[in-house]
Amino acid sequence: MIGRKKILVIDDEEDFCFFLKKNLENTGEFIVFTAGTGEDGIRLCRLEKPDLILLDVMMPKMSGPDVAEILREDTGINNIPLIFLTAVVTKEEIGGAPIREIGGQNYIAKPIEIENLVKTINKVLQEKAAL
Amino acid sequence: MDKQKILVVDDEAIIRQLLTRSLLKEGYEVETAEDGNIALEKAKKTSFNLLITDLKMPKKDGMEVLKEVKRTNPYVELIILTGYPTIETAVEAVRIGAFDFICKPFDVQAMLTTIKQCLEKQKYQIKHIELSELMTFAEITRLITSVFELEPLFNRILDSALSITKAKRGSLMLIDPKTRALNVKAARGLDKNIIRNTEINLNEDISDKAVQGKEQALTSSTLNIPLVSISSRSKGNALGMLNISDKVSEESFTEREKTLVFVLAGQAAVAIENAGLYLQLQENIDGLRKVIAQLNDTQNQLIQTEKLAAVGHLAFGIAHEIRNPLGIILGGVELLNNTLCKNDNASDEVVGKIKNSIDRANNIIVDLLKFSRASKLELKLVDLGKLLDEAAALVASRARLSNVEIEKNFPKENVRVNADETVLRQVFFNLYTNALDAMPKEGRLKLSISLNGKNKENNGKKENFVTVEVADTGKGIREEELSNIFNPFFTTKEPGKGTGLGLSIAHLILERHNGRIDVKSKVNEGTTFVVKLPQAA
Numbered sequence: 001m002i003g004r005k006k007i008l009v010i011d012d013e014e015d016f017c018f019f020l021k022k023n024l025e026n027t028g029e030f031i032v033f034t035a036g037t038g039e040d041g042i043r044l045c046r047l048e049k050p051d052l053i054l055l056d057v058m059m060p061k062m063s064g065p066d067v068a069e070i071l072r073e074d075t076g077i078n079n080i081p082l083i084f085l086t087a088v089v090t091k092e093e094i095g096g097a098p099i100r101e102i103g104g105q106n107y108i109a110k111p112i113e114i115e116n117l118v119k120t121i122n123k124v125l126q127e128k129a130a131l
Numbered sequence: 132m133d134k135q136k137i138l139v140v141d142d143e144a145i146i147r148q149l150l151t152r153s154l155l156k157e158g159y160e161v162e163t164a165e166d167g168n169i170a171l172e173k174a175k176k177t178s179f180n181l182l183i184t185d186l187k188m189p190k191k192d193g194m195e196v197l198k199e200v201k202r203t204n205p206y207v208e209l210i211i212l213t214g215y216p217t218i219e220t221a222v223e224a225v226r227i228g229a230f231d232f233i234c235k236p237f238d239v240q241a242m243l244t245t246i247k248q249c250l251e252k253q254k255y256q257i258k259h260i261e262l263s264e265l266m267t268f269a270e271i272t273r274l275i276t277s278v279f280e281l282e283p284l285f286n287r288i289l290d291s292a293l294s295i296t297k298a299k300r301g302s303l304m305l306i307d308p309k310t311r312a313l314n315v316k317a318a319r320g321l322d323k324n325i326i327r328n329t330e331i332n333l334n335e336d337i338s339d340k341a342v343q344g345k346e347q348a349l350t351s352s353t354l355n356i357p358l359v360s361i362s363s364r365s366k367g368n369a370l371g372m373l374n375i376s377d378k379v380s381e382e383s384f385t386e387r388e389k390t391l392v393f394v395l396a397g398q399a400a401v402a403i404e405n406a407g408l409y410l411q412l413q414e415n416i417d418g419l420r421k422v423i424a425q426l427n428d429t430q431n432q433l434i435q436t437e438k439l440a441a442v443g444h445l446a447f448g449i450a451h452e453i454r455n456p457l458g459i460i461l462g463g464v465e466l467l468n469n470t471l472c473k474n475d476n477a478s479d480e481v482v483g484k485i486k487n488s489i490d491r492a493n494n495i496i497v498d499l500l501k502f503s504r505a506s507k508l509e510l511k512l513v514d515l516g517k518l519l520d521e522a523a524a525l526v527a528s529r530a531r532l533s534n535v536e537i538e539k540n541f542p543k544e545n546v547r548v549n550a551d552e553t554v555l556r557q558v559f560f561n562l563y564t565n566a567l568d569a570m571p572k573e574g575r576l577k578l579s580i581s582l583n584g585k586n587k588e589n590n591g592k593k594e595n596f597v598t599v600e601v602a603d604t605g606k607g608i609r610e611e612e613l614s615n616i617f618n619p620f621f622t623t624k625e626p627g628k629g630t631g632l633g634l635s636i637a638h639l640i641l642e643r644h645n646g647r648i649d650v651k652s653k654v655n656e657g658t659t660f661v662v663k664l665p666q667a668a
Contacts, residue, residue, distance in 0.1 A: 013455050019462025026469050058451055087454035088447055088500065110458035111489055114465050 005125060006048060009034045010041030010067060011056035011085060016110075020054070023114045030121075038062030042070055045077050052121060052128075057086040081124045083108055134160040135250050136177055140170040140184040140196060141212065146235075150183065153239050154246070167191020174200045178386075180250055181208045186220055197227055203383055206260075208253045210245065212237070261387075268295065268391055275395075275402045279409045285317035288373070288399040293319060295395060296354065296388045298375045305358075305371035305403070313371060320377065352376060354384055356393060358400040370400055446499035453496055457489050464489075498632035501557065508551035508643055512667055515548050515597060516541045519578055522559040526567060534573035535566075541580045546597055547667040550644055558640050561633040562601045562660050568624065569605025569658060577602040582666070595666040596646075600659055607654040616650055 007030045011017050017034035024030045033048055035041035038059060045053065053071070057064040064084055072078050083106040108120055137159050139150045147163040154161045162177065164170035167190050174182075174196075182200060184193040193211065200207055211224045214235040224232045230249040233242060271291040278284040289303045300320035304313040353376040360368045373396050378384065468482040523537055530537055566576050579600045608616065608623065615621045617638040622631035634648075641648045646664035
């Protein structure tokens with residue numbers, strides 16, 4: 001288990017979280033925790049201190065950006081890199097590449113191919129390590 | 132009917148008395164003159180029907196008297212009475228149109244018969260002339276009142292006045308309501324420089340004179356007739372002047388001509404005012420039409436914007452509701468493939484097909500989301516050539532792979548348009564992609580920008596249009612498909628290859644840029660998309 005990166009997925013789609021966890025863990029590179037609401041996500045984040053958070057934008061009650069706001073204000077966890085998952089950012093908007101920086105944040109559009117996601121996660125983690 | 136008037140001119144008193152007595156008995160009005168001068172005096176005061184004159188008289192001879200009387204009274208008839216008939220006098224008499232040539236001594240009864248015939252002929256002749264004049268006049272007034280354009284109307288009025296009075300030279304002048312100056316609006320037989328430089332400034336009393344001119348405007352060689360308004364708003368105000376001179380025959384204007392031309396001037400004033408009102412009405416109508424067109428335009432744009440906003444809104448919802456399950460399906464399929472099926476070939480193929488279908492569904496969502504982008508454009512100055520290049524760079528490698536040469540024909544100067552850069556780049560990217568789809572093996576993709584686009588009126592402003600042509604040498608589009616090409620979900624591509632939304636999005640996006648897109652195509656020769664955009668100032 002050592003060397004595996006801890007990933008926290010916060011998404012209200014339970015099945016999505018389930019498959020994402022399985023697929024990411026199948027690569028052998030990650031340990032994945034999932035949360036179905038923003039509140040649970042924040043609690044889990046404080047508890048597990050993940051290396052990276054995959055955060056859904058559109059969620060009932062607390063939205064992805066709301067969650068990000070709270071995490072940023074929490075000194076213990078405010079340096080954890082975030083990747084937003086969204087169903088409404090178009091490929092055209094992200095210029096054909098899987099990622100685009102918007103206000104310092106990474107976005108990735110659903111549906112997500114696991115191969116692309118892994119690449120993105122590793123890129124973001126490398127950037128974090130380089131800082 | 133008035134009595135017919137006869138002037139007897141003879142230096143022999145006995146002849147005068149004899150004729151007077153006989154003529155009075157016949158019911159004519161008779162005056163006499165013993166010499167030419169007296170005859171002329173009398174002819175000035177009275178318009179005679181018939182002149183019976185001796186040729187040889189003291190002071191002024193008959194021939195001279197005649198010529199002068201004819202000048203003011205062209206219809207006057209003439210019987211020559213002479214005691215010295217010669218061939219020359221007879222010829223001269225015929226030349227000036229004498230009715231008869233009677234030698235002294237004469238038979239009174241025969242003379243009376245001749246006079247009766249003469250006056251009868253004159254009566255019919257005058258009636259005939261009057262009738263034909265009236266017909267001409269009626270036709271002229273009809274023509275005048277049927278012209279609504281000012282310039283042809285002015286010319287027609289002047290020509291009519293000249294033809295009625297048989298004059299060579301004339302002008303129509305109108306008072307400019309702002310400057311109060313008389314300007315020549317139509318002229319005949321006048322030097323062009325005079326016309327151009329004639330602008331008579333009127334102060335109040337001169338223009339009053341123009342109106343009052345009614346009483347004094349008529350001299351024998353020139354007619355200056357005021358055109359007086361009869362409209363309720365400016366009744367009695369002078370509109371301008373009609374000036375006529377130089378009779379063709381060098382005679383004076385007759386009373387009848389003066390009367391006719393006065394009546395014509397009245398009609399002309401009415402026609403000019405009507406034409407003015409008509410023009411004003413036309414302008415108002417044109418103005419209204421423009422307003423209506425603008426309203427329609429705005430309404431269409433609002434509807435279009437609303438539609439786009441609605442589609443965008445819907446697309447947003449759909450995107451969320453469909454892409455999430457698509458995400459789950461994709462995740463599930465990948466999990467199945469990676470764990471349960473252990474990556475065997477058969478399952479790889481199945482997974483590939485499922486992934487393709489997910490892509491296909493997802494592409495529709497992506498295209499639908501572009502509608503929502505088109506509803507809120509962020510316009511800024513964009514270098515069109517640069518934008519076309521950027522879009523071309525995105526397809527460059529694909530073009531190389533299918534042996535398609537990209538040919539550019541851009542003007543040297545930068546061509547700028549007001550556009551949403553991302554959205555417009557997408558439009559051209561779509562057009563290039565379509566072109567490449569039409570040329571799978573080889574071909575040429577020709578991109579051109581031209582500035583000689585037709586000017587279009589837009590809300591009263593003239594706009595210069597930039598034309599961009601994207602032409603391929605591909606298989607072309609059949610005519611029956613061409614009309615559907617901009618309809619949503621219409622595609623000629625194989626299932627799964629295109630969403631059928633690209634061109635309808637392009638159409639909408641260009642419409643939102645106040646531009647347009649058209650297509651022309653020939654089967655087996657190629658297709659050209661013509662995009663027009665307003666050029667930024």
